[in-house]
Amino acid sequence: MDLGEINPVLLVASLMVAATPLLLAAIGELVVEKAGVLNLGVEGMMIVGAISGFAISVETGSPWLGFIASAIGGAVLSLLFVLLTQVALANQVASGLALTLFGLGFSALLGQSYVGVKPPSMGDIHIPLISDIPVIGPIFFQHDPILYVGIALTAGVWATLKYTRVGLILRAVGENHDAAHALGYKVIKIRIMAILFGGACAGLGGAYISLIRVPQWTEGMTAGVGWIALALVVFASWKPWRALLGAYLFGGITVLQLNLQAAGVAIPVEYLAMSPYIITILVLVILSADKSSAPASLGRIFHASH
């Protein structure tokens, strides 16, 4: 056992990378749920984002175009959910599950010819001067751009929900869609926008796995991150900064436990392997001891005639 072999700077840097796909997907889903829609199709939208981003960046040679394509891919898939739940008024849970199953199969089909291909690398941003500061530089200022997009998105969603009129309307729709409708807000339209935003974020998260974290395409490569993102939104009490905390905690402990294993720490591996789930849930449950609860209309179907 030699803890000295773990480099804390590299550890923190890699935990941020491990957390980003989760964060992106969770922030998207948070907005969707704030609007009163429960979309269980996060996993499906992520994997479709992963392959569309991968395919486009391989074909064009530009990771940026890839990420844009992944957001579009995720959003397009979420259109299917829109069609089912907002137009046909189908059950949201069933539709979300269907979306995941469909996404997993469809992405495998799309990805047939991309197995074993190496994507173009995005490269890290090296901001002159500040990225050279010891310790702080490698931790905060030497990452790929999408990681910063994730953090910026969290801040943006938080500010929008809390301080803007748009955010207020979105929350009103999620809390009481009948009242919002009575006030003249277009409930369905607002929800569709939220679902599309959620799809785009999930797609970005998926592409982060296939283009940066792994980077390659393999069938089913998101391997359950979408489900963890869903749980994270609940445990984070629908608050953006807590979702960020939860994602970093989860990513951090995942990476830390691998580091501890490699350094030969004498803690049974089973405990290490389950620690990310347990610690993240514990911390977020303790935080949510205040009176924060789910949007009141979450998962309920809206129709103007009701």
Added chain:
Amino acid sequence: MKFTTLLASAAMALGLASGAMAADDKTKVGFVYVGPVGDGGWTYEHNKGRLAVEEEFGDKVETVFVESVPEGPDAERVMTQMALEGADLIFTTSFGYMDPTINVAKKFPNVKFEHATGYKTADNVAVYSARFYEGRAVQGHIAGKMTKSNIIGYIGSYPIPEVIRGINSAYLHAKKVNPDVEFKIVWAYTWFDPAKEADAATVLIEQGADVILQHTDSTAPQAAAQEAGNVVTFGQASDMSEYAPFPRVSSIIDDWAPYYIARTKAVMDGTWESANTWDGIREGMVAIGEISDAVPADVKEEALALKAAMAAGEYHPFTGPIKKQDGSDWLAEGEVADDGTLAGMNFYIEGLEGEIPQ
């Protein structure tokens, strides 16, 4: 239980009534996979075996498969479904399907089951596996020669005998050519999770490993090594040649096709019997993928000689003297490990650090 028996008998009655003629001239073979067929590793090779069966028998056979089946109760459901749909022979291709296979086999005495890498058999359950540890010996040799930092990272999946055997075999042969070598082992607790496998590889690389051996199914560790630039890897279960010549310098390839064809034939002929098959390099179930030019010529030659010795049956990777991790004797000078001990191997050999999770 009653409900399933009812279902089973109903299905059988239906099968007898409607499909007697059709069922008889087509043998239906089912495959249960733990990962997706596109994983580029373990499941990919099993699926190649399935395709070989189709090619061999053409119209006389019908194959079905279900991929990404979790190890546990879900697997039982999938197997039951296959048996109800009239499968004559079902291959369950992961260690964790052991008990589900035995359970389902009890309910369908007329269906033959084949479970990969397990050890529980029944009248209608055979087990089969490959002596991957022979391939690990070759890997260990190359790894010991190639490492400059003397740290070799090993990504384990689950602490089961098959994986532990691989670690021991690789370590033994790396140590033989490089006494300073040290193994760092990380248990991923998954067969297939590219993101986690990539994380594990990155962690090992950050802690100084310049050779990564993996016992997980995807090519993600290869990608992580490629990103790092100076890290050597080996293909696992499949050739993974898309990462050759570097970082992937060689590989262990599982070739299930001859076995699957032979067993399907046995079912067709009515000669199928429960058996315990454990084949290695000699029988061709384990192949060593091409050793790339990134490996120095003399090392390549030694590795090929080692492979040839195992193919000829002259050399067994576990030949004494070997001590266990706690320093007690396991094999005396010249003694060769018996299959029983190997099949249930649950200890590290001397020199390996850390404990096996229990």
